[in-house]
Amino acid sequence: MTLPDDGLAPFRENDHVGDHMTREVLQVENLRVWFHTPAGLVRAVDGVDLHLNQGETLGIVGESGSGKSVTARAIMKILPPNAEVLKGSRILFDGRDLAKVNPKKEKHLWGVDLAMIFQDPMTSLTPVMTVGRQLSETLRYHRKLDKAAAHVEAVDLLRRVGIPEPEKRYNDYPHNLSGGMRQRVTIALAISCSPKLLIADEPTTALDVTVQHQILNLLQSLQEKASMSMILVTHDLGVVAGRADHIAVMYAGRVIERAPTRQLFAHMRHPYTRALIDAIPRVTMPSQTRLAAIPGRPPVIIDPPPGCSFAARCPSAQARCLEETPKLESAPDSREHAAACFFPLGTAEGEQARQRNIEVGATAAGTAVMSGTAV
Amino acid sequence: MAGSGTSHLRADADVVLRAKNLHVEYTGKRGERVFAVSDVSIDVLKGETVGLVGESGCGKSSVARAIMQLPPPTSGTVELDGERIESLRGSELRKKRRKLQMIFQDPISSLNPSRKVKDIIAEGLRIQGGLSNDEVNARTSVMIERVGLDPERARDRRPHEFSGGQCQRISIARAMVLDPEVLICDEPVSALDVSVQAQILNLLRDMKERYRLTMLFIAHDLAVVKNLSDRIVVMYLGKICEVGSSDELFERPTHPYTRALAQSIPEPDPDVPVGPAALTGDLPSPLDPPSGCRFRTRCPLAQDRCVTEEPVIREVVPGRFTACHFPLLEVEAPALRVGETV
Secondary structure (H helix, E strand, O other), X not given: OOOOOOOOOOOOOOOOOOOXXXXXXXXXXXXXXXXXXXXXXXXXXXXXXXEEEOOOEEEEEOOOOOOHHHHHHHHHOOOOOOEEEOOOOEEEEOOEEHHHOOOOOOOOOEOOOEEEEOOOHHHOOOOOOOHHHHHHHHHHHHHOOOHHHHHHHHHHHHXXXXXXXXXXXXXXXXXXXXXXXXXXHHHHHHHOOOOOEEEEEOOOOOOOHHHHHHHHHXXXXXXXXXXXXXXXXXXXXXXXHOOOOEEEEEEOOEEEEEEEHHHHHHOOOOHHHHHHHHOOOOOOOOOOOOOOOOOOOOOOOEOOOOOOOOHHHOOOOOHHHHHOOOXXXXXXXXXXXXXXXXXXXXXXHHHHHHHHHHHHOEOOOOOEEEOOEEO | OOEEOOOOOOOOOXXXXXXXXXXXXXXXXXXXXXXXXXXXXXXXXXXXXXXXXXXXXXXXXXXXXXXXXXXXXXXXXXXXXXXXXXXXXXXXXXXXXXXXXXXXXXXXXXXXXXXXXXXXXXXXXXXXXXXOHHHHHHHHHHHHXXXXXXXXXXXXXXXXXXXXHHHHHHHHHHHHOOOOOEEEEEOOOOOOOHHHHHHHHHHHXXXXXXXXXXXXXXXXXXXXHHHHOOEEEEEEXXXXXXXXXXXXXXXXXXXXXXXXXXHHOOOOOOOOOOOOOOOOOOXXXXXXXXXXXXXXXXXXXXXXXXXXXXXXXXXXXXXXXXOOOOOOOOOOOXXXXXXXXX
């Protein structure tokens, strides 16, 4: 599927209407979320643009502090009180500006059309109520089912998310269930009102690999059946590689690269994306392989200096990277593939920058480099 | 899988650490017995890294703690340099345990927040005694530098001033300054970001080469374990499933559980198709482990025999030890079918 808009051009009203094949469900424009903390103003999300079509999955990948979860929570309107969404941020869901929707009046938008699951299933479950009752109350509140119908539907939902003996499990409390089973219950809650968009924030990070595989497959099959859109937020490029249609890589509060999944993996343009994938140990590597680690650590985003936030760790960094902040720009050969880098990989400028740093033995930021990787 | 036996133990002269027939049982809140580790044997040669891998609840951390005598195992023996340590108590044990050092998963909570880095690292040296203050300071500084921190800047700071990755470096310095025989790492990188994880894995490899260090490396991430280990032990529900060299184990698993683990790893490559889940269901309760083979309730190949008879670890191909009645040998590896279990 092609995207109707690369997210950089200004939003045009009704641009997406009429073409139901690529109907846009979510458009995020220039989202900025700052946190007021005792240490200062933290620019957790600093100008993020995203979009997502119906039935597609967007993977948001980043390390801790990259702003991926804050972006997800801003869409769900569940930010903590010290967070401020700056003016000019727009989140359009199904053509409606979420900033103008009153959560108190529109009780059935969040939780019905927009649902979310979290890393810790207990974020969305209460320990003092049976899982069946939590499900059936949701159904009665949002879908106005009567008690008997809600019970039947709740048991059916438990069955659909792969919980064995759903009739029996209906009367279990969350603490009776394993982590994987609890996550299935939160998925049942999230899909109970057939959401148009499901946001899964690190849904499998707390789970074992064999259970992770089950849960990711479950999400995928539920999504395909309902033509639901999904945002999969994760730190693990392996999780999104096989499951997302598009990937947005975040670093220090910004999207630094965005592309259809295959294109991203085939031609990484941002040095951070490349470095991130190179740093992952793989089972296919021989043991005792020395990993290409990224030197330093992600910046703390209180009063960030000008320039690219990755410059200090980047093997390609030049003087310009320390002075100017690169914008997310589409590649000349593909509108869908955008990167925020002055010296993208796979371009003449990018190769020259890398080569120059190798010859000097250091980047403009002073980081030592050897044969293309910063050390 | 999930069987007993000691056929995978080696008779080499340079075995540094040998744990034999370890059982670890806890008493739960309501007085019930939790069988965390049941008859697990492990040995580590001088300079070797043995990886211990398995999902949560498989008992891998309990094995590490039993070896450290924190607390001692319910039964079984632990030999360090040929001497049994599981029956030692008090100062005798403390003397021996200096040779065993450990690094934990959460780097921040495993460091005392109110102490300075130099004191955290020097504490072991001071308790050990026999060194002047200057010597302690000098050794501490050298070690801070070896783990990649700046001694001048780091010495007088406290843990909260450091990131998770840097705290893990401090933990490594604290363990290494005592010049241990064996370093036990319990999930040392699972709380760290990918970019920092690679730094710490590289640092541990440097340490291993520099000091010809013997390591027991515990993690749930197969790729991480393989990256650092020479030999890998796969555990499931308190038992060993399979033991083999790290370069071959996941390439050609002979235990159905090892294969399921290998198939479950998400590959960061969109051209690798995502298959059906290799395993269904959840881990059974360690309160009431299944009879026979403990993996049988989730094993796609389970037969009647697996219910009644516990498999014993045996060498199924040279250098590969598997506790399974029906190991996956290359001749006729039956197709893995999901959802068909006995």
